[in-house]
Each structure stands twice: as structure tokens, then as C-alpha cells.
Amino acid sequence: MASSSEDMEKHRKQYWFVGWLLFGCTALTLIVGIKQYYNFGEIFDFGAPGVDGPDFAVGLVIACIKASLVALIFMHLNHERGLIYKVLLFTTIFAVALMALVLFAKWNPIHEAIANIQSQFS
């Protein structure tokens, strides 16, 4: 990446800005997370009270945004070379496959369908 003096000044400002943005996002996650009885899901009417899926999803989305900010700005991925993207692409595919381990172990739609049909006849 370019490294002239003005560029660096620009970067410095950008880093501070992103830093504050990350602080803000963290606070937002906290607000979503600690409201135990009335939560996001309830306010927007897509989930029941208590700590629940919708809150978790919102929390994870914010975390993903934060993570991409760190990766893109702090880790300079925004002007990195294609080669690194290629490496990371494969890594991401396999990491996602790893996340789905639980599906591989427990997901059994065909058996469920058969069980459904059988229950209709019994």
C-alpha cells in the first residue's frame, strides 16, 4: 500500500474513526444482550421474551460487522493483493463447513419425512 506522509495522516484519522465505531458497536451489542426480559425480538414482535434467537442473531450480525471492520481497515484487507483473498476464500469455505458439523451429525430430513408419513398411517 502507498505510504506517503499525507496518506499516513489520512490513515491515522481513519483508524481513530473506526476505533470509535467499534466502541459504539460494542455498546450496542451490550444493550441488545443485557435486556433480559424484553428484548429485540419482542420490540419488533418476532420472538418471545427471554434470551432468544433473534437477539443472538442481532448480536452476531453486529459482531460480524465489527470483525469485518477490523479485517478490512486495521488489517488492510481493503487494499490487499488478490492472492490473500484466494487463501482466505478457501479458508472461509472450510471454516463454514466446520460450523456445519452439527448438521452433518444430526440432520436427517429423509428419516423425518418417512416418520411423518408413517405417523399419518398409524
Next chain:
Amino acid sequence: MSANATSAEGQAHEGHGHDHDHHDPPFWRKYIFSTDHKIIGIQYGFTALVFLAIGFFLMMVMRWSIAFPDRPVPLLADLPWFQAWLDADGKVTGELYNMFGAMHGTIMIFLGIVPLAFGAFGNYVTPLQIGAPDMAFPRVNMASFWCYFVGGTLMIVSFFLPSGAAKVGWTNYSPLATTTDQQFANQFWTGQTQWLFAMVFLITSSLLGAVNFITTIINLRARGLTWMRLPFFVWAMLVTGFLLLLAFPPLEVAAIMQLMDRMFGTSFFVPTGLSINGIPFDGSGGGSPLLYQHLFWFLGHPEVYVLILPAIAIVGEVIPCHTRRPLWGHKTMIYAVMVLGFLSFIVWAHHMYLTGMGTAVSTFFQTTTVLISVPSVILVTCLLISMWGGRIRFNSAMLFAVAFIPMFGIGGLTGLPLAFNHIVLHLHDTYYVIGHFHYVVAPGTLFALFAGIYHWFPKHTGRFMSERLGRWHFWPSLVFMNGVFLPMLIQGMAGFHRRAFDGGSAYSQISGQEFMGGDSLFASIFNFVFQRAAGTPVELIDLNLIMSASAWLLAIAQVPFIVNLFWSILHGEKCHSDNPWRATTLEWATPTPPPHGNFIDEPVAYRSPYEYSVPGATDDFTPQFEKGADGTDNPEPETALAAH
């Protein structure tokens, strides 16, 4: 004649005035804690050969127990260590058999083949073939070797602990692995815990190595060596590097979690309500043994390709050189190896068909498993066609390389039935599976590694290995390898269980019909086949003798190799040039042996790697590093310039 500017002088000019000679590092810095990729490669090689020998020895003891379950083991019964582990009559106990079985697998795979294939050949040859002075991070390279050494030493030390070494198979499945050896107060110094601990070291070693290899191949290629001009060996190493890099961390996670289970009483892999010998397991439960299996095989399957890709890569170098023909389908092979690498990550659950996985998931893995045979067959076919119409030099290296193809072929083809879950119902945990993967790894990979040793030996020593001893090594090895593994396929199809330490002598009393599981369809089919082909189980048990005898003779067949290896260093026939095989790739452009820093002048690649018997050329080979006579060869084709 090849007017090779950089190396024509050959070894006659040992004292060539390159500037690395004037401060010789001390012996321990040069040969023990060396950062030179060649020394590290050789260190890897020798350590791995020692471990291979140890793994082989364990197997010979196991085979005694299988062939002669009621006779004491000869020679060993008086050794102090064995006295503690053999039973009072000097016979192999089930416990000892389990220990040796588990450690045979672990040692052969993690301490033998991978370090020899990836660590030794990869380290020695890759930087030379890409025209680099060394690996990108020499000190990381050294750290990688020493991590491997520590891990290996821990594995061996664990034999001498009161608990003995790990006993639950090289897969170390939980909850057996979590709860075994619990009777020892000091859980840290038990074989099972040390296995995990050593694995963490070995994985670290592989990760460091993988990072180093990939960086080296990406960034340290010589001028003009564009991606498609890279020899197939380098490509295979690149893919292998990625396999290690991305597949090993999940196993590291599994090892760490199992370590937590054993050391801190967590229940990652222990289900609720487990009790052992009627005593409830003292832990919270709530974990899942299946999680361990998934994490393990997420590594486990790519690991198979870590074993096999370097082997194919070595054969891919030996065959063109000794047939004087270009590697047929160089580009196709490169794409095939990339597809193979990718697919190897999404087939792991075919090791787990019988864990009760869903039908849809199982269908997915059956499909990918069959798919992965396509690139494998492409690779083998390309190697086979490369020999078509060539002038083949049947020296030792070439013999082993040629034998690799059918041996690997048998291994691969016997694997195809195992891709289908209904056949696995019958073959799971039988000797068929053992026969299948040993064909891939033992006569397959090992033969390729021997080929590599015979092929590159002159590069480092300036001497050839003895051809006569090479033949005495090759032919018996070929015969006895098949003597060991072919009967396994037959026994396995008849249903012999792989973990019977007495070789299945319990079966000898039963008739064929009972043996095969009564009136099932499989029983009828297999009885139909085997009552004709091999007879009753009683007769099949006798195959144990053939296999065991072959195994011990195979050990004797390795003696010529060991003699050859050491004898030829001093007394082998001398090479008269730096390029004794008249090969085309860059490693032959260095002096012999390559000095620290490898190349005297910066090498440049002018052409693709396998230009043998080019029509119109004056010689039957044109090295990569040789300029064209008319000067038209562009060292940097458009692809390289475009990135500028």
C-alpha cells in the same frame, strides 16, 4: 551437449570461491541446529526412517500374535520391557497388542510417512526445484523439525511409562480414550495423555512447515518460473501444504479438548449417563463422542492425501526423467491435484457411515467420495501414459516408481466399494479396510518414497546407489508387500474383524454359514464366492501364516536398502556431472552437493519443466535453465509481466 552455464564445472570444483565458505559455522550449528533446508530435509529423512523401522517392528510383534496366538514370542520375552507386558508364558497380551496397534498407526502416519514425504523430500527438493536459495523462513523450518522431534520422542517415551503407550487405536476415539488409564494418579504421565501432548507438538510442526512451504513456493520462485512452468512436484507440495494448513487445526482442537477431558475432568466427548464397569463416570456429561469423530476425520481424510500426494509427486518426477518423455498432461495433473485437494476436505464422513448419520448427509458424502476418485484416476492415468513409447531406464528408482502405479491402483480401486454405506455395513472394521489403506500407503506411498531416495541420492552425495542392491531390495519388497496385504482383502471380505489379537482363532470352530451372519443376503453372496474361492473360515485363518511370514521376510528385504544407503555414501559409483540423470528441472543446476544458498548464480527458467525428447532438439533433454540456441526463449512470459 547441454551447455549448462551454472553447473557444468561439477563437483571437481568443490572449492569454488562462493562467499559462504569463509566462515564455517561450528558442527552443531551446521548439522544439528541447522537452518539449511537441505540439512533439515536429511534430518527429517533419517528420523523418519528410524520411526518407520520402529513402526515396522511393532507390526512384526503383532503379526506373531495373529499367526501364533498360543506360542510365546521368540527373542523378546527376556527383554525387561517386554517382561512387564507379555503374559506369564511370554505370549502377547491383548493389552500389548492394542498398544502396538495404536502406536503402529500413529508412528507410521504421523512420525514416518508424513515427515519422510513432506518433511524430507519437500524440504530438500522444493526450494531447489523453484530455484530458491533456501526456504522463506529458515529458522521456522528448524523449529518445525525440532517440534517434530520432541513430539516423536514423547511418543516413544510414553512406551516406558507405567501405563504404557496409548492403547485405543490411532484414531483415539472418545470416550474410551478419555476414560482409559484412569487408575493412574498422575494423569499427565500416562500414555494416553502423552499421545495427545505429542500430537500437539506434531501438529505445530506440520503447521509451521506448511506455512513455510506455501510462502516459499509463492514468493521465492526463480525468475521466469511462472505457475505453469512449475514442476508437478512443486504443485503437489503446494496443495499438500494447504491440506496440512487447513486440516490440522481441527485435530489440534480435538486434541486440546481431549486433553482437557483427561486432565481437567471436562466432558467434551463424554455423554451424559456414561458408566464404566458399573461405576458412573464422575463428570458432568453432556458432551458428544460424535463431535470428536467429526473433528478427527476432518483432519483424517485430508491426511490421507498428505500421505499420497507427495508420493505421486515423486513418481511424477522420476517417470519423465527415466523414460525420457515429457510428463503427459502436466497441466491436467495440476488441475487434478487442486481438485483433489479441495474434494479431500469434503469426504471425511465416509469414515463414519455407521455412526447413525442421516441418509441425506450420507448420500452427500457417498457422492463426494466417488467424485474424488476422478482426479485420482486422472493422476494415475497421466503417469501411466507418460511411459508410453518412452525409452525406459529400468533402474532402481524407476522400478519402484513403476511398481507404485499398480499398487496405488489396487489401493484406490479397493477403496471404491468402501465409498458406499451399504457395503460398509458388511466391510466396516474388517481386514478388507486394513488391506485397502495399506495398499495405498505401504506399497503405494512407501515405494514412491524409495524411488525418491534412489533418484535424488546422487544430488546430495555425488554418488549413485548400488543398482544390484537396489534390485535385491525391490523384487522381494514387491512380492512380500503383496504377500502381506492381498490376503487381507480376502479375509476381510469373509468378515475377519481387524481387532482380533489372536487372528480370529475363535472363528475356527464355526461353519461358514454361521460365520457370515446366518441367512442374510450378504452371507449367501459371500459364502457363494468364498466357499469356492478360498473355502471355509478355517482355511482363511491359515492365510495369517502367509501374511505374517511375508511381513518378516519383508523386514529382511529392507536390509539391502539400509546397507545400500550407507555403503553408497562412501563407495557408490561416482557421478561425472551435476546432472547425472540428464534431467530437466532446476535442482540439477546446482553444484553437487548443493552448497549453503544452493545456486551460485541466480537461476532463470526459460521453459516448461519436462522438455524430454523434443523433436528437433540436439539432445534428448532440454533443461529448464538452458537458454534457447536462438535466444528467443522468453524467461518471463506475459503472465508474469502483466502483474508488474
Next chain:
Amino acid sequence: MEIPYEVTARRDTGLYNAKIGIWLFLASEVMLFGGLFSAYVFLRVGVDPAQGDLPWPTSVQKVWIGFANTLVLIASSVFVVLSWVELKQRNWRKFQFWMGLVIACAATFMVLKSIEYKAKFTHTGIVLTDGSVIEGEVIGKTNRIEFEADSVTVNLLGGVPGFVGSVYKKEKEDGDHGEAHGGHGEVEWEKASLPGFTDASGQEVGNFKSWFLAERAKVKNTLAANKRAARNGKETVKVETSATLKAKEPFTVLADPHFTVAHGADSLAFRDVVTLNGKLVNDTVSIHLHEVDLQMVPFENQKDAQVWTLVNNEAAKTEWFEHRNHARDHIKPYYDKRGLDIPRKKLQDRHVSLQAVHLEGEGEHAGVIEVPRDAIRFISNHGPRYNVYYAIYFTMTGLHGLHVLGGALVLAYMMFFGKKLYLKNPEHMANRVEVGGLFWHFVDLVWIFLFPIMYLF
């Protein structure tokens, strides 16, 4: 030839070696933490209270610690990247300043982390046989089995017994209960001589280990001889495969129940088949009660839960149910509005079923209840053993902590010892800081995910 592209980027890849290296390393780290996150999902989805698993505990952490640590790590990430900017502009002093702040952040992180860990290790949970859970602090070492032994039986076919020795040794080192040890508190079981022990024939046992090995060899030889004799049709000798050592004076051990397999009024058996004979002194756990958790007890049976007989205090019980009903009423309007019943899962939710209990009392034993061992299904402090949540929590944050430690050491090395390289080749130094920074950002990035999944949801 020297290794090229150590500082400057290669033309066609646009990267210098170390940068490719660190990105590859980070790729493997992604897979490492990917595996752990995957395990987290697997374990969390797999928890099935119907099969007797403890429900996945949520909101058990002090959120402020996690929040503070997130801020600290984000700040340190900003500081790392600023220190790199300064180095690019060749301001060594300013680089050191920012890098110093990074190290300070790392130290803060570790301190907060250790506060958090310590609180967990001193907090204990007891799962009773009906699934009700008592949480609080164990008084002294009452979670151990106190046993007064006068003889020891060892299995002569097994390994060298270790548990009794280790228990005995530990208590001596700890110093408390010193008097209870009887006459030979100064000897070590495994190594030193045990003047207080005599074997069956009345001989004094000197070195325990060599005595054991000699006896074992004798037994094994006899067994072998017997086998040979049986083959040749000769008579066999009767073999005693266990031996009992008598102690001159009784001695007391405090045995961790994790290392024992069974115990009764007159014997205590360890996992290595060593049995102490004597009498059981104390087998009840005294715990300072903080909370009662009835998630695993059906809502309508909670009044009859086993825990209330142990607590034996009507006021406390009434208080607990008031709290519980209050929590239930809190979520009721949502379902009322929609004309639904509160689902059973919600009724037994952690927020409803885990409530604090205050026991009145005076003196040292205020608020302490005695739990007999028979009533306990499982006991552990809130360390990794307690359940799979704590297991994965300690594993992930522990590994992350190791990464923080490693990263901080590397960065500190650059800060304190980098001057030489900086003067020689400032660009090389800047590259090193960039690479170190990349690792540091990755560590931050992992924490960004750990915070919500471990602390909030």
C-alpha cells in the same frame, strides 16, 4: 544467494515473505478457532435436558468484565495500527509510546481475566439426585471425603498405587489438618520409608515402592509357575494377589471423590484398586448457600424438590417461590396479549428457576447447609468440569488468553529490542510491526465473537 523479498515486495505477488507467512498462519488460526466455535455450536445444540444434561447456562458471566475487556482489546488494536503509522513515518519514540499502550492494554486484559477465573473457581454447584442444584461456596475442604484409616489393601497385579500417596502428600503440604495425620505426618507415601507400616508377616515396610515391586514380581512369578505346573499336570500353589499393610497408628486422609470409586462406613476404594480400611469420619459437604436452581425439576414439582428438605427453612423457601413467581409474571403479559399459555420451556427457564436464597443465622455457620454424599449426583466448582458450557468457555478463553500473552510478548520484544533493526533497516522493522499487528488484530477479532457468545446470549 540470499533469501529474496524479506523486506521488499515481490513484483508479481505484491507481497513480502513475512506477510504471506502471517496470513497463512492466520488462515490456520481461523480453522483452529473455527473448530472451537464449531464445537461450541455442537455442544450447545446438543444439550438435551430430557436426557439429564444440565441446561446451557446463559448470562452466568459478569458482563461488565467481558465488556471492559472488549473495549480494552479494541483500543489496543487501534494503538497497534497507530504505532505502525508512526514507524512508517519514522517516529521511533511515538512508536514506542503507542506500543507501550498496547502492552498496558494486554496486561489489563489479563488482570480482568484472572479476576473472572478466580470467581469461578471459588463458586461451587451441587447437583442433587433429583436434578435440583445448589450453588454457593464450600466451607473448607468438606467436599473431600474424610477417612481415618488403619490399614491399606493394595492390588499386587496392578501398577504402583499412587492416589493414596498423592492425597497424603498434598495434605501435608497444605498444612491444614496437620494434626489429624497421626504419628507419621512427616513421611511421603511413595518414596520414603514408612516406619509405621507392617506387612502381613509383621515385617516393617521400608521403601513402599520397592516393597511393592518386589511383592508384585513374586506374585507374577508364582502365577507363571502355576501355569507351567498346570500344563504339566503338577499341583499349583495358592496365590494371594492383594496384600494388606497395617499402620501402627491410624492416619487421616482427605480424599478427592474424583479419585475414588466407592466408599462405605469402613472402607474407601481408590481408582487404582487401593483400599483404605478404617472408619469414615465425615462425608457431608458444608456449603454456604447462595442460590437454588430448579431448572431440571418440573415446574409443578418444584415445591417438593429434594433441596428443600436439605435447606429445611420455610422462610427461605417462601422467599424463593416469591422470586420465582415474580419472574414468571414478568414474562406473562407477552403471552397473555397473544392468548397463549407460557410454554413449559420458558417456565423452567434459567431466569425463572434460578433464584437467590438467604438463610438467616448467626456466627460462622450462618447460611450454611449440610449436604450428605448420598444426595449428590455431581459436585464441582464452576471450573471447566462443571458442565460443557464452562468447559468450552475455559478452553476458548484460555486459548485466546494464551494468544494475547504470546502476541504481547512479541510486541513487547519489538518495542524494547527493535531499535537496532530500526536503525539498520527501518522498513524491515515497520514490516515486522505490521505482521505482529496483523496477529494482534486477529486476536481482537476472535474476542469480538467470544464476547457475545460467552457473556451475553
